[in-house]
Amino acid sequence: MKPFDPRLLRYASASRSVFLLGGMLGLVRTLAILAWSWCLAQAITAVALPALGGFGGAAGRVAEGAFTPEQLPFLIGGGLLALCVRSLAAWGMDAVAARGAVRVKTQLRAAALDALDGRSPERSDGRSDAELATTLGRGLDALDGYFSGYVPQLVLTLVATPILVVAVLLADPISGITVLIVFPIIPVFMILIGMATQAVQDRQWAQLQRLSSSFLDAVSGLATLKIFGRERRQSARIAAETEEYRSRTMKVLRVTFLSGFVLDLAGTFSIALVAVTVGTRLVNGEFPLGLGLFVLLLLPEVFIPIRQVGAAFHASTEGLAASGEVFSLIEGNAGAGSGIDTAADPVAADPTAVTDLSAGAPVSGASTVAPDGAVRFSAARIARGDRDVVGPVSFSVSPGEFVALAGPSGAGKSTLLGALLGFVPLSGGALERPAELAWTGQRAGLLQGTVAANVALGAEQADADRVRRALDTAGLPELPGDRELGAAGAGVSGGQAQRIAIARSLYRAWSLGPGTALLLDEPTSALDRATEARVCAALRAEAESGRPVLVVSHRQAVLDAADRVERITAATAQEGTR
Template sequence: MIDKSLFRFDGVRQRMGLLALLSLVQALSIVGQAHGLARGLVEIWKLHAVSTLIGPSLEFLAFYAVRHLCDVAKQRISSKYGKYVAGQIRPQLQHKIFRLGPQALASRGTGSTVTMLIDGLDQVKSYIEILLPKMTDMMLISLVILIAVWWQDWVSGLVLLLMYPLIIFFMVILGLAARDRSNKQYAQFNILNTKFVDSILGLPTLKMLGVDKEYEGEIYSVSERFRKRTIDVLKVAMTSTFALDWFTTLGIAIMAVFLGLRLVNGTMPLFPAMFALIMAPDYFLPVRQFGDNYHATLDGKNALHDIMSFIDSPETPQDTETEWDGWKADSELKLEDVDFAYPEGSRPQGDDESQTVASHSVAMNAVEQQREGEDDTKPDNSDNSESDSKTVAKSGSKAKGHRRRGKKGAEPDEADAEGKVVKQQVATQPDALHHVSMDFNGYGKIAVIGKSGAGKSTLVNLLAGFNIPHAGSIELDGHKLDSFNVEAWQRHISYIPQTPYIFSGSIADNIRFYVNDASLEDVKAAAHEAGLDEWLTELADGLDTQIGEGNRGISGGQAQRIALARVLLDKSREVLLFDEPTAHLDIETEYDLKKTLLPIMENHLVVLATHRLHWLANVDQVLVLDEGKIVESGTPKELIGAGGPLDHLIDEMGGNQIDQYLD
């Protein structure tokens, strides 16, 4: 029942020891309480004076108070420790998310990640609050009561002892069945969340493409499967509860029959019989409570296992040895023939390979279903994995960038000594980036333009250090790098995706994302420059206003401005990476946000991935991507009107009325 990963957290053994001590005291109090009650009932049965009830009554009340004080203490200890563990997990999750980057989240699924970050931590907290005290109660309270009853009447003790394994047996059998169904329910719950969240985020795109109605049936079918699995879990839970109650009642009844017969025959005094009968329900109570709560804690256990598996997932080692003191006016960055391909089955879905997954994957899936003869970059799923692998195999001649690091020039298939083709063990998809070469010098604004799926987000994620190139060379101010997963580089960049990460806390805490010890005056100044003043004046607590995890309670524009305030607060980050920062904002919000963004971009190296053509009037250089390749580069004035790929892209996107860009 206890997940082994729980013992990785500080203080769990100490808390369990303290809870065990309280359970032991509580068990002794239950015995004392029953002793006082049995004494009082015997005095009443013997028609003694009322004054003889004072002692038993005080004994009962004293132990009753101690019993419930122990119960309150255990609840507070377990609740406080549950919050402590959740507080320990949260920063580990945040660190892991930012280390793995958008690719890992895209392959996992937006809804599943949201569930893990928000509901998952709450479930872990409840799991600890319920599990630890119930475990110690079951181990100690029943044992102490059994010893006490056996001391008074060994026959009653023998009945209790024989019934206990029977209850445990049925609890284990039904518990295993419940665990199996609960695991399936949790998996289906993640699927439902992923489908639902992605559909909601992609609803504008679905409506624009006219396929929003088609997804009603899919959401219904996923919801129906989840409903059926939930009913299965409830059936087992109710059966388990019935079995525990029935065997408990049977055990008490058997013991009562033996006690009654011996009392009638005059072979047993009244006090031991009353004491044993009073203690019997409390003897079975811990195992019944544990069985009842077992089903409630399964979700928490699954959530903890899911979270710890995610935290333990492998990641590319970071380069911590390269020394670099930041981007300056004379800095230079060169990329030559850089290739990157996603591992087979992990290519993110949807509009550009990473952050757009949340809003466009559902829409793109719908469009894919209506087309025939699509290319091999369609989203991967379990139902068409075989056909996808065949498609990828056919396109192997185009995928020249599938190389292991250190084997530049090697093809995916290598020949052995006899000339036979030997397949590489690591399968990859066709290149998301192919022979990418760029040269950045000093401060400037570079727009990365391209159609959906051209590789814009993949390129930004590569520059952020999330995607590790398979081939090519990178040179940063004379430093030869294998990738951008370099501590010195990442310390000087700010990465702002379409949907910035907002954690549970105050607005001020969220702005202090990069600088935890920033003063309130600096936070206010950053919020002012980011254009948050008007919104903050509407809030009673201003910067101290609590906002929810996953952007709960705030709009997309407000989340973007908080992300900008983070950039403004940390003056040491001279490289700004934007991945479609205004993709899901309405026109008015985008216009206001753009006015805020442009001054921030000055005296920085800015790489802006976007499909909004109005940005062309405000950038110094344009990189046009198509199928992972840079097909055109230059200044907007050089490219617009030259009849090249940018002009064709502008015509396709309906933006041919852009004479102002040539001014």
């Protein structure tokens, strides 16, 4: 957990303006502090010296450089003006930070969602949906505290502290040297306390993630829990997770309060040390009163930013922890996050070369474009970690062929399709594929909107005639294209949803021409025999139009309709016949 992560500037351009404008306003505020401290010190001196026995009546250098009482209105007016400028600059910094926080959160969420949208469905990064929702929701919302509290104080520490230390050093070298000696004590305490804070904050954030996952699991399986009478046990489990989160939150608060106390104590001792030396010299008449008061008024301003930046940092650690996960999510989209090495794929280097048209997203993977437009596996192997789960597999689907891929559940049939689509990298062997792919997965993947919008998903503008033709071909002549679907395609049956997904892949294949390969994963699992026969006839017609058609299926009707059946196990593939 870093006090400032440079990746923030890279992924959230709005943060740059926050630091730039904050720095400018911080400089204005610092100059106003200098003017206010000088005017106030001189005004107090002008009032106090006559009370000490007449103007100039004090001994030694006490009255050196003092203003006369007649100049008091000028000093008071200057001090008030400086105070107003200081207040406006402080308000401006808070406003810039607050508005910047909104823009930064928006940009980080957009970047993270783009990363999620572009990742492989076969990702294995270990993040659950509940963890992602917590990170992108509450986690990023916690950045409000980081920007509204921590960033302004960080800017002041970087801008104001050096200027004020130089001012003290020029006004009184002895006090300035003392400040330079005692000032590093506070950062040392901050580092030590920050290490303790990081440990407790990381545990608190991990507990929040577990609590979110537990709640989502309980809600998702509520019907099953009710059937078996186990809902009370899950309630007790969530209550225990909540209590653990409360306990860890209290530990974070204890460390935060302790850090504030330690930083205030260190700052107070440092100020007192300088004040004693200034006071001693004033009593001995070795130091001008006006200059001494100026130094004493500046001392708290020197230490306030570094003390407050420490306290604000501890109050914003949750947002920092969440932003770190967001950065990892964004950067993990390619490579470790998706499980795909795009650098090794000459096809993936051109995002338009091969397209998963069912989802409208570019694909990648270890594959090349087949010059003859065929789908071809050559001793292809796919591994999960150190274990091969598919292969070696060798078979091909030529343009004009309708091939069925069969085998027991878990043999890796869908994984082979994932390799074709670029979702899964090959661990050995090679595969070739046409330049364009149209795909239907085991899940329909419908979205809220019209049926036509779901069929033409990814197209800039839906072709109404082509949508109608696709629905008719998929066995939905009675379903109107303007029918509205609810969330996740609510409003149609499972069989209708499956046929809409088939219509989507047909629409895409027709949009790209006869060379587009058609890939379908269990397309008829929810269909009756008559509808299944109609879909098989449509697939046969697509193959006869000159495109390769590869269908994963357990259904005998699909296997009977295919030109050839490829049967695979988890370890090998064999070419079969009808």
